[in-house]
Amino acid sequence: MNAPLLDVRDAEIVFTARRGGVTRHIQAVSGASISVARGQTVGLVGESGSGKSTLGAAAIGLQALDGGEVLFDGTPMPAEGSPAWRTLRRRVQVIFQDPFSALNPRQTIGQSLAEPLRLHSMGPRRSWPDRIAELLELVGLNPEMARQYPGTLSGGQRQRVCIARALAVEPDLIVCDEITSALDVSTQAQIVALIADIQKRMGVALLFISHDLGLVRAIADRTAVMYLGRIMEAGPAGEVFETPRHPYTRALLGAAPIPDPVLEARRERIPLRGEIPDPADPPSGCRFRTRCPHAREECAKRTPLPEPAGGAIVACHFWREITGTEDRS
Amino acid sequence: MKPLLEIADLGVAFRTSSSLIHAVVDVSLTVSAGERVGVIGESGSGKSVMARAIMRLDDPRRTQYATSSRITLDGRQILALPEREVHRLRGDAVSMIFQNPMHSLNPAFTVGQQMDAVLKAHRKLPGRDRRARIVDALGAVDLPAPGDLVDRYPHELSGGQRQRVMVAQAILCEPSLIIADEPTSALDVTAQDTVLDVLERLSRDKAIAVLMITHDMGVVARFCETVNVMYGGRLVETGPVGDIFAAPRHPYTAALLAATPNPAAPARTLHPIPGTQTTRRGSASTACAFIARCPHATTLCKQAPALRQIRANHRVACHYAEELDLKAAG
Ligand SMILES: Nc1ncnc2c1ncn2[C@@H]1O[C@H](COP(=O)(O)OP(=O)(O)OP(=O)(O)O)[C@@H](O)[C@H]1O
Ligand SMILES: Nc1ncnc2c1ncn2[C@@H]1O[C@H](COP(=O)(O)OP(=O)(O)O)[C@@H](O)[C@H]1O
Ligand code: SF4
Ligand SMILES: [Mg+2]
Ligand SMILES: [Mg+2]
Numbered sequence: 001m002n003a004p005l006l007d008v009r010d011a012e013i014v015f016t017a018r019r020g021g022v023t024r025h026i027q028a029v030s031g032a033s034i035s036v037a038r039g040q041t042v043g044l045v046g047e048s049g050s051g052k053s054t055l056g057a058a059a060i061g062l063q064a065l066d067g068g069e070v071l072f073d074g075t076p077m078p079a080e081g082s083p084a085w086r087t088l089r090r091r092v093q094v095i096f097q098d099p100f101s102a103l104n105p106r107q108t109i110g111q112s113l114a115e116p117l118r119l120h121s122m123g124p125r126r127s128w129p130d131r132i133a134e135l136l137e138l139v140g141l142n143p144e145m146a147r148q149y150p151g152t153l154s155g156g157q158r159q160r161v162c163i164a165r166a167l168a169v170e171p172d173l174i175v176c177d178e179i180t181s182a183l184d185v186s187t188q189a190q191i192v193a194l195i196a197d198i199q200k201r202m203g204v205a206l207l208f209i210s211h212d213l214g215l216v217r218a219i220a221d222r223t224a225v226m227y228l229g230r231i232m233e234a235g236p237a238g239e240v241f242e243t244p245r246h247p248y249t250r251a252l253l254g255a256a257p258i259p260d261p262v263l264e265a266r267r268e269r270i271p272l273r274g275e276i277p278d279p280a281d282p283p284s285g286c287r288f289r290t291r292c293p294h295a296r297e298e299c300a301k302r303t304p305l306p307e308p309a310g311g312a313i314v315a316c317h318f319w320r321e322i323t324g325t326e327d328r329s
Numbered sequence: 330m331k332p333l334l335e336i337a338d339l340g341v342a343f344r345t346s347s348s349l350i351h352a353v354v355d356v357s358l359t360v361s362a363g364e365r366v367g368v369i370g371e372s373g374s375g376k377s378v379m380a381r382a383i384m385r386l387d388d389p390r391r392t393q394y395a396t397s398s399r400i401t402l403d404g405r406q407i408l409a410l411p412e413r414e415v416h417r418l419r420g421d422a423v424s425m426i427f428q429n430p431m432h433s434l435n436p437a438f439t440v441g442q443q444m445d446a447v448l449k450a451h452r453k454l455p456g457r458d459r460r461a462r463i464v465d466a467l468g469a470v471d472l473p474a475p476g477d478l479v480d481r482y483p484h485e486l487s488g489g490q491r492q493r494v495m496v497a498q499a500i501l502c503e504p505s506l507i508i509a510d511e512p513t514s515a516l517d518v519t520a521q522d523t524v525l526d527v528l529e530r531l532s533r534d535k536a537i538a539v540l541m542i543t544h545d546m547g548v549v550a551r552f553c554e555t556v557n558v559m560y561g562g563r564l565v566e567t568g569p570v571g572d573i574f575a576a577p578r579h580p581y582t583a584a585l586l587a588a589t590p591n592p593a594a595p596a597r598t599l600h601p602i603p604g605t606q607t608t609r610r611g612s613a614s615t616a617c618a619f620i621a622r623c624p625h626a627t628t629l630c631k632q633a634p635a636l637r638q639i640r641a642n643h644r645v646a647c648h649y650a651e652e653l654d655l656k657a658a659g
Contacts, residue, residue, distance in 0.1 A: 047517045047518070047519055047520075048487075048488065048516075048517045048520075049487075154605065155372075156605070183372075184371045184372040184544045185371060185544050185545070185546070185585065185588050185589055186371045186584075186585065186588050186601060186602040187371070187372070187605075188588075188590075188599075189588035189589075189590075189599040189600065189601035189602070190601035190602075192590075192599055192601075193598065193599055193600075193601050196598070211517040211518060212518075212590065213518065213592040214547070214589070214590030214591050214592040214594075215590040217590065217591070217592050217594070217596055218590045218591075218596060218597060218598070218599055219596075237596065238595065238596065241592065251519070252518060252519065253592060255518045255519045255521070255522035256518045256522075256547070256592045257521075257522075257525075257545070257547030257548055257550060257551035257552075258547060258550060258551075258591060258592065258593045259545075259546035259547045259549075259550050259574070259586065259589045259591055260550055260574060260591070260593070261550045261570050261571050261574050261575075262571075262574075262575075263593055264547075264550040264551055267593075269522075272519060274473070275473070275487065275490070276487070
């Protein structure tokens with residue numbers, strides 16, 4: 001079988017932070033694995049603070065690991081600054097939530113788009129103006145816009161520029177970290193339709209991080225669910241959304257409002273107890289156990305390892321019991 | 330029964346150095362006591378300006394209310410009151426909650442100190458009673474250990490907890506109306522769910538009306554009984570939530586629904602609304618607000634359609650409200 005394009009294996013990331021004179025070791029990512037095949041869209045969901053952005057940064061080499069490894073095209077991350085590292089920096093791109101701070105206000109849109117071309121020596125300099133015009137058209141903007149400054153653009157237009165900039169260097173993978181959270185519904189739909197279309201036409205793979213479950217369902221082929229640094233469930237998007245097996249996935253889906261009052265009134269809600277624990281002092285065993293409605297003694301003693309469940313993988317000791325008859329057949 | 334809040338023919342324009350911006354044009358809506366009413370529309374459609382007008386929060390030197398505008402709250406003519414009296418209503422009979430609780434909370438003061446400042450401004454109570462009332466309010470929004478929480482600082486709380494502190498602060502003086510301007514847009518699904526739960530329970534138990542401003546059709550379906558759809562500063566459709574979701578009668582409402590992702594629907598493409606909303610400068614336009622982006626527009630639409638009743642409590646501003654087959658189009 002072909003190696004996946006991106007393969008993160010048992011990643012560990014610990015931040016050291018001082019607060020009130022005490023040093024705290026924040027376990028942002030703990031033994032998390034995620035892979036993205038060529039041309040695939042993988043959604044990564046979870047509450048805020050669950051480690052999605054940190055894992056996304058690690059996936060593209062912007063965040064060092066304290067354990068585990070990241071394989072790109074089957075090869076480990078090259079040493080920072082090496083020629084192989086520079087190539088990798090071209091092949092993986094990232095787009096962030098805030099299109100306002102992502103663009104330099106003193107550079108024209110054209111200058112912002114020329115930068116990655118120069119950085120990665122993409123063709124001769126005289127080809128750049130045409131390439132920039134082409135990129136702007138690709139993301140649905142008027143090529144004339146190259147002369148404008150970001151201050152004159154709307155949030156949606158700026159996010160299109162950020163997408164164009166990521167595409168400029170013909171990457172194989174783009175990490176999209178909450179790219180529509182700052183936009184309203186109709187702009188969000190435009191951006192998602194655009195990125196889905198580009199994805200199809202250019203075959204670029206996406207790691208699509210979002211806490212909007214509906215959005216992930218609309219765009220992702222596969223979905224991974226993260227909680228307090230661990231992947232709780234991962235699998236084909238349809239399967240994860242239709243037959244969620246992990247209690248956390250079920251609770252998360254149960255909290256998302258449905259834009260249809262009839263279905264909304266019938267939505268099965270699973271109240272989560274308490275608040276997310278301190279990542280510097282996570283619960284023993286299953287990290288979800290302090291809020292899980294099914295937790296019992298066993299859950300504090302042993303850490304559930306991800307195991308196959310249908311076409312997905314689930315990290316819960318009791319998922320079979322919890323999902324009932326459905327999985328006994 | 331007389332409504333708690335009645336907005337009639339509201340027009341709000343802002344004077345800028347170069348032109349006049351018509352943020353809200355001819356909006357009329359009512360909110361009954363204890364009712365949960367939604368206002369939805371994309372960015373720039375005039376939702377916040379309309380909401381701020383209820384408490385006259387915009388700078389009077391730059392803000393122009395149309396002469397026919399009336400805002401009646403519990404019998405009081407808000408637009409005609411002296412500023413001193415409007416000031417007294419804010420945080421008392423009417424409370425507001427905004428999107429980012431960090432902007433409304435001062436990082437240098439404890440939760441209890443800030444809430445006390447609000448309470449002191451409106452009620453003459455001994456310190457001990459005020460503290461008891463603050464602790465009660467924090468408990469009413471499901472915050473754990475409210476007795477300890479009063480002495481914590483905002484940065485020690487999560488985003489969802491901070492927003493619940495804002496809700497607790499909003500109910501201190503037992504308001505009859507809470508205006509919530511995108512209170513959950515910055516929160517993740519679970520924190521949003523808790524905030525909406527708390528607001529819904531308060532609304533039911535204490536008969537507090539809530540005007541919920543949002544971008545999210547899911548929040549409307551989850552929380553509201555009635556919804557008002559705004560576009561281009563105008564109200565384009567209004568009615569019971571069930572009716573409007575089952576059969577939207579304005580092309581803009583249908584387009585918004587088609588652009589909304591649904592976690593319960595099988596994977597599907599989102600249908601973006603082509604184009605963008607433009608700023609309304611100069612003289613107010615006489616065409617339908619949605620004309621530039623509407624797939625059904627005809628020459629008739631160059632005349633603004635009036636908001637008219639098509640069913641009980643369901644009003645639409647579209648010439649073709651009865652004829653269009655919008656479900657099929659969405
Ligand atoms: N103080 C102001 N001066 C000038 N124009 C303003 C002012 N406040 C708002 N506007 C304009 O009025 C229009 C309506 O703005 P408003 O803030 O009500 O939109 P909104 O529907 O709340 O949007 P969002 O969903 O982005 O919050 C916009 O065109 C906006 O730019
Ligand atoms: N640079 C950093 N220093 C210290 N802690 C951090 C840093 N970045 C993230 N964290 C912590 O790591 C955890 C995971 O954060 P993040 O990856 O941003 O989560 P998400 O993107 O899912 O909201 C959180 O507890 C966060 O506070
Ligand atoms: S392992 Fe235990 S605590 Fe964790 S999700 Fe499963 S039942 Fe809940
Ligand atoms: Mg993040
Ligand atoms: Mg607003």
